[in-house]
Amino acid sequence: MGSPTTDNDSSSARKAHVAEMRRAEQARRRRLRGLTVAASAVVVAGLVAGAVFVVKARSDDGGKKAAAAASATDDTKNAGTGPKSAAGGQWATGADGVRTWKGPLARNHVTTPVTYPMRPPVGGDHNPVWADCNGTVYTKPVKDEMAVHSLEHGAVWVTYTDRAAKSDVAALAARVKATPYTLMSPYADQSAPLVLSAWGHQLSVRAADDPAVDTFFATYVQGAQTPEPGASCSSGMMQ
Template identity: 55%
Template sequence: MSKSARTRARNQQRHKNLQNRGRSSRARNRKNALIKREVPWGGIVFFTVIGVVSAVAIAFAFLQTRGPSAAEAAISGVVEKEGLSREHTTGAVEYDTAPPMGGAHDPVWQNCDGRVYDRPLRDENAVHSLEHGAVWVTYRPGLAGDQLDRLKDKVDGTDYTMLSPYPGQDAPIALTAWGRQLMLQDASDARIDAFLRAYVKGPQTPEPGAACDGAKDTP
């Protein structure tokens, strides 16, 4: 074979190789485009979001139905009451504990944004505050001044709490949340802080975080 013939053959082979590479490249591009069209990205994103939302809802439901938290379980002496009515009434309600732990109550709540009251509160308004997640700290009139000052320091400026005298209660000091109550003898008792941590907007509260101001501002 002559030199010119060999040169033509090489050029023809080179041209053929370039054509083959071009066809392979076009085939790959068509395949990738087909894959992109076939993958339902919109559906994948939608169902991923649905899955995340469902997982969060299941976790929330679990937390709501689980037993007492470690903080709650560690507080000795707490009395619990379940199945309390949440009906609204403008009339007087006969409660079976003093202070009441919940039940039917006035449509207007007592302001409980760290309020210190120097006179007894109306039970029916205070109970509405408990429904919103407040802890009601009460003391028997005649409590020593240093004891009362300790209670004021706990409540003053602490959101979702209120302090007031409560004539006739069984112990010098009582802490009450919706469905929970602790009677104490001394304002230095460490269980006061534990109770506040566990029950200010606690898990047993029917409407945790609902308004605690803008309503009844006087005893």
């Protein structure tokens, strides 16, 4: 049987050991709390930074869209220079005067009339039947929906109003008759007397001898813009 002194010493040692373990556990918990707080701060900072970036990006994008919308003008009837907007797209005018439509041009076949955002139209949904475009000169207006189908095949469409000089109309008609994948027709509702159109592209010219006519024909008759290169331009609708 041990002495009272020895028992007291053992009890004191155990208490000291337990107290030390408690202090160590408390210190460990304090460290964990510190690490958790630090990690939370990092996460929160990251979330805040991400939110600021997203908001700024949206703000910048919205500002660009607003600026583009403010600078665009209606071009359903006018054919002036500079960017023009209409129904989901806008014109971009090149240094050569050729306007390129920056917007969607659908290619669905429809049997109902189509409202185009530009006149003459340079693309979009169209009639299943194309207007004959094998160097064909029409003396009466051609349906937009059929002429657009011709443009899809890579044709250049020459249109003119009664304000065009008869000599220019005759010269362009001769040019069209000698050029496969072209067609020509009167078009009252256009702003310029003489207009050349291809899929997604358009040019107003002052006269038939304008050098831009040759360049437009060379570039866009079965040009790179053609959605269906090699498709027939014969056996289409004649009127």
